[in-house]
Amino acid sequence: MKNKVVLGITVLILMVGSFFGGSYFEKQKIKNSPYPLSPSTPTNQKLTVIEVTDGDTMKLSDGKTFRLYGVNAPEQKEADFDEAKAFTENLVLGSFEQEANYKVDKFGRELGYVFVGGVNLNIELVKNGLARVVLYEKRAKIKYQDELLQAEKEAKEMKSGIWSK
Numbered sequence: 001m002k003n004k005v006v007l008g009i010t011v012l013i014l015m016v017g018s019f020f021g022g023s024y025f026e027k028q029k030i031k032n033s034p035y036p037l038s039p040s041t042p043t044n045q046k047l048t049v050i051e052v053t054d055g056d057t058m059k060l061s062d063g064k065t066f067r068l069y070g071v072n073a074p075e076q077k078e079a080d081f082d083e084a085k086a087f088t089e090n091l092v093l094g095s096f097e098q099e100a101n102y103k104v105d106k107f108g109r110e111l112g113y114v115f116v117g118g119v120n121l122n123i124e125l126v127k128n129g130l131a132r133v134v135l136y137e138k139r140a141k142i143k144y145q146d147e148l149l150q151a152e153k154e155a156k157e158m159k160s161g162i163w164s165k
Helices: 002-031 081-092 121-127 145-158
Strands: 045-054 057-060 065-068 094-104 110-116
Touching: 045 065, 045 081, 065 121, 081 110, 081 121, 110 121, 121 145
Parallel strands: 065 110
Antiparallel strands: 045 057, 045 094, 057 065, 094 110
16 A cells, blocks of 8 residues: 555656656747747738749748748649649739748748738638648647638539649
């Protein structure tokens, strides 16, 4: 009986220590990250696009690379690459309004949602079958997730773009 109590207390101490220790090390990892923690561009700022790399990635006049959050458009040499790139170019070359940066990815690209004339580009790409919704199982629900998934469902049903094969 005494061994069970000692074992239980030891397990409890290890669990609490792991929880707080893990939080401490995660904070240190974030603190020492080479990428900025907070958005470097204020919410709803108008930005100028100088080049569209593909349907979901663009180069900005300030030298930064911006990627649409929650979607993945075809890459070069994949089917519908040209269509997705042209769709994005037609909407954003020049300027667009960025709602917010949600984070910076491992490649140093700012991630967020883009609005042109009040229209969410992320959702429009998916709705037109020019991008897939990208969600990660163990992450919290993203903003516009329901709208993105509904747009993808409709594109699949209509066999639009990438869903036409």
